[in-house]
Amino acid sequence: MKTKITELLQIDAPIIQGGMAWVAEHHLAAAVSAAGGLGIIGAANAPADWVRGEIRMAREITSNPIGVNVMLLSPYADEVAQVLVDEKVPVITTGAGNPGKYMEMWKSAGSKVIPVVASVALARMMERGGADAVIAEGTESGGHIGSATTMTLVPQVRDAVQVPVIAAGGIGDGRGMAAAFMLGADAVQLGTRFVVAKESICHGNYKERILKAKDIDSAVTGRSHGHPIRQLRNQMTKEYLKKEQEGVPFEELELLTVGALRNAVIDGDVKNGTVMAGQIAGLIKKEQTCQEIIEEIMREATALLQGV
Ligand code: TUI
Numbered sequence: 474m475k476t477k478i479t480e481l482l483q484i485d486a487p488i489i490q491g492g493m494a495w496v497a498e499h500h501l502a503a504a505v506s507a508a509g510g511l512g513i514i515g516a517a518n519a520p521a522d523w524v525r526g527e528i529r530m531a532r533e534i535t536s537n538p539i540g541v542n543v544m545l546l547s548p549y550a551d552e553v554a555q556v557l558v559d560e561k562v563p564v565i566t567t568g569a570g571n572p573g574k575y576m577e578m579w580k581s582a583g584s585k586v587i588p589v590v591a592s593v594a595l596a597r598m599m600e601r602g603g604a605d606a607v608i609a610e611g612t613e614s615g616g617h618i619g620s621a622t623t624m625t626l627v628p629q630v631r632d633a634v635q636v637p638v639i640a641a642g643g644i645g646d647g648r649g650m651a652a653a654f655m656l657g658a659d660a661v662q663l664g665t666r667f668v669v670a671k672e673s674i675c676h677g678n679y680k681e682r683i684l685k686a687k688d689i690d691s692a693v694t695g696r697s698h699g700h701p702i703r704q705l706r707n708q709m710t711k712e713y714l715k716k717e718q719e720g721v722p723f724e725e726l727e728l729l730t731v732g733a734l735r736n737a738v739i740d741g742d743v744k745n746g747t748v749m750a751g752q753i754a755g756l757i758k759k760e761q762t763c764q765e766i767i768e769e770i771m772r773e774a775t776a777l778l779q780g781v
Pocket residue numbers: 494517544546567568569570571589590591595610615616617618619700
């Protein structure tokens with residue numbers, strides 16, 4: 474399948490892997506890229522040296538292009554931004570903010586820059602600032618979310634900008650991909666489905682929570698202080714939401730989540746850790762290799778889009 478995004482990024486399948494903190498390390502990113510999609514290393518809150526190491530290790534596994542996601546709230550964002558220039562990373566996605574201040578340095582280093590946007594206003598601003606494409610991410614996503622749904626955001630962003638649009642949030646199979654294309658997308662980004670990939674280093678307990686999740690098993694914490702995070706319900710979210718309702722201040726709430734994502738992803742503490750996942754978790758029933766995932770989604774989507 475050829476789209477504006479496969480042409481722009483020099484990839485075979487218009488499927489991008491989300492830059493998920495702790496999960497999106499070199500094994501997963503390299504496996505997605507080797508299978509013809511675009512693998513992404515998630516810099517999240519990691520120091521710049523870790524990001525450099527992950528880029529180099531991924532490049533030992535595949536020569537296909539691999540991108541990096543910069544989480545703009547990270548205390549290391551400035552240093553990570555420079556590492557991406559030094560390492561000549563071909564594709565940079567950004568999340569949780571406005572990457573305007575890095576745009577010029579990344580563009581002049583020859584990288585394609587693709588910010589995640591949660592609104593039409595930010596999509597327009599990013600296009601004016603030189604973005605090569607935008608990822609329109611709906612509130613169905615796991616992790617840090619905006620408020621518009623994928624169904625409403627994608628066609629509105631499509632109409633507002635000329636650059637290619639990648640749809641994200643709530644997409645887990647070929648039906649979701651075909652639907653996103655009907656809304657005007659040129660590619661899709663998937664997170665939760667890749668968390669349970671065989672090549673994902675995520676702890677088995679975490680994968681099992683996703684594989685056993687039902688449609689309404691996610692909760693959103695942090696709405697009261699402007700940092701909404703979608704994750705699967707557990708002991709921690711129950712406590713967090715109760716305290717949030719009681720008006721407990723942010724500093725105290727934060728104590729519940731310090732190191733909690735690492736505890737869940739690496740150590741498998743799915744009771745008190747943060748189990749970030751999107752609303753599509755309920756649809757995901759098996760662990761497959763990245764190649765199987767990409768082939769299956771492409772087969773389903775192509776069949777549905779034929780004749781359209
Ligand atoms: O970034 C994500 N998802 C994430 S980041 C993350 S780690 C984290 N840890 C602690 C606090 C916050 C995050 C876990 N999941 N997705 C991309 C995304 N970006 N979703 C929504 C946005 C977004 C929202 C508002 C991007 C820009 C924006 O407005 C920026 C502005 O300044 O106008």
